[in-house]
Amino acid sequence: MPSVHLAAPQRVRVPTGPRPWAVARAWCIVHVGQSAIILSAGSDDAAARLMALTSRRRGLVAGGVCVPDDDDFGALARRLGATTGSAALDVNLDAWSAIPAAAIATVDLQIGPIAVRPEAVELFTALLRAENGAAPAGAAMDPRPVRALAGPLSRAALARDDRRIARLLSRLVGVGPGATPAGDDVIVGVLAGLDAAAGSLVDEAVTRVARDALGARLRPLLARTTAIARHDLTAALAGQYAEHVQRTVAALADPAAVPAAVAAARGWGATSGIDLATGTSSALARLLRRPDHQAPSTPDPEHRRSA
Amino acid sequence: MSSPDTETLQAKVFPRLYRDSVALMALASSIEKREGVVRAGAVMAxxxxxxxxxxxAMLPPDLTAAPDDLVLVVRAQDEQTASDALEAATAGLTATEQSGGPREEVAPQTVREGLAAAADATLVTVSTPGPYAPAVVESALRRGLHVFCFSDNVPLADEVRLKRLAVDRRLLLMGPDCGTAILDGVPLGFANVVHPGPVAIVAASGTGAQEVSCLLDDAGTGISQLIGVGGRDLSADVGGLMTELALDLVATDDASEIVVLVSKPPAPEVADRLLARLAGLGKPVVACLLGAEDADGPVVVRGTLEGGAAAAAALAGTPLAIADVAVDEDAAAPLSGGVLGLYTGGTLASETKVVLGRAGVPAEVLDLGDDEYTAGRPHPMIDPSARVDRVARAGADPDVALVLVDLVLGHGASPDPATPLAEAVRGARGAAAADGRELVVAGSVCGTAADPQDIEAQRRILREAGVVLYPSNAAAARYAVVRATGSLPTDPTLLHRQETA
Structure with missing residues (x-):
């Protein structure tokens, strides 16, 4: 198969762990977008690994590479975009192994701990309720029925009601509009909400039990959704979230930041941002109703590091 | 009307095709808008x-697809409609695929992002709120890009600083507050659809340039380049920095055989230097300086837009013919009150002031597109509602007997500016009549036959509401003079004259 060799960007940001480009020798082009390029290591395998090369505006996503220089990203998009639609090509990233360590910034994509404030959650929930008042204009499929399952899923997970979790996940995984179907975004949002609350609103053991219960029922269903959604769900189960998810969750420590966070979520894809935010708000709202929820605590600033 | 029994359902599967959700949404929406399509979907399978x-009931029984496949489904009134819709949708997807980079996602938010998406771009248009524009303009200039700056309310000091920077780099900074430009046939801002031709226009006024270019188009000639420089460029503070650069460019442009400068009255010290520059340009030049005395020296000077267009049309060998206002009994009937001008075009308002002022007709003429009226709201050429209110108020004001209006068409302007204005005129005239008065409304439509709004339809809407229309703004103003004084202006510079080369 012919190959296209991609020159290395000047600077990159990557998640902590192995360099994403080093996990495979050859990549296939899945999509070339204005702010994201999706590559796949493997072909039809449901477990094929994806790597998203994203622009500064999109931010780093789990298992991806953020190319913060717009010129660099534009050059990559043009190089790969010119090949899209032609015969299948391997994308060769061998040159990227020469990116100097000083040009690689690593980012911890785990959430937390965050001093989630109940009043921020209440505002977040109220704003999202308003968003859900009407179907998104022009949406190919109304995402609100799957968003409505976010609350029941959170409740079932916190109660470790496995049968109910399974039933709800079957109605969420791979369901809804978008290349990451809305139901999958809702699930990622619920997991993000649980992780945000861990050690802040409730004891970490509470959320760990809930996410374990979700994970056990979710993994067997991953083949029912798209590769990109599968990638996001797998990352969320491992506690990894894209930077834009992290920014949304971080706003829950400050009510003043919540309106901007909802506005930003409105801009992710056609419905994905609000789908995901609805999942997060539902999980947090359920946690706040628990008698054992705690007063906000101050997070340890050393916990999350970037280099 | 079809029923579910007679409808047809068709689907197409695109194996392992990923498109972002915004693109899928737009695709499904565009399919559903097609006539005969009942419902459509574009989802991952x-x-x-x-x-x-x-x-x-949107799943054909024989459909086979995997989760990473994109499926398009269409329910339509008949087989052909469904098939056509799927074909169009396929073409849309293929176009995106072959574009070498998606164009469906969020537009670039910065100059850097814009250049990343279109590295060969040579010009940036800036229409941010005024206080933010200087930073964007400077960013573009420092990257070697020409700038079309639509933003208004930009501080004067910033304009001077940035224009000096642009001149140093031989880059155009059109604006701030630049309404229109046409560069190599590409319209920017509020531009009319004019024929290409030998006349280059350098304009310190947006609607002035539009009026001149439309009158030239009507005369049968056309435009090579139209370079806007912003309304303050010929002020003493800015000193014509960009006008001089634009003149340099059209002087060396082979397609530009005749040069027209359009401006509101420039600062005297700037005007003198400018006229000297124009005289040495090496091409026939018409300086259309509103309010100036007409002169026929090395530089042809005209004091109205109509006069400037007529002189340039004559130089191009296609004389402009505009019928004079007839002074008949009806037209000469005395007005019961004063004249009020409600303009969306600033230079059109200025031209009216010149005509009325020289004829000694007192009037209040408002430029509703001025910064004073537009801070925080759209220009009235985009959103006609601000003027509609004022027209309505005029109907209840016994001191107003004649209202002069303009209607500006072209790219960027409201898709149907005539209808809200006509409704307001009907209401105002009705209110005045109920009070025993006559309210006369007169004006002109600035546009061409090729403009997207359909100029004849727009004129018809206004006439049916009782608006007296003339082929130029100056002619409409002359009508106001006739109604206010009983005769045409005596100043010959205010009369349309048949110019010859």
């Missing part, structure tokens, strides 16, 4: 989605 399609 996950088992969950296929089940939902099935429950809503």
């Amino acid at each position: 996950t088992p969950g989605n296929l089940e939902i399609l099935g429950r809503s």
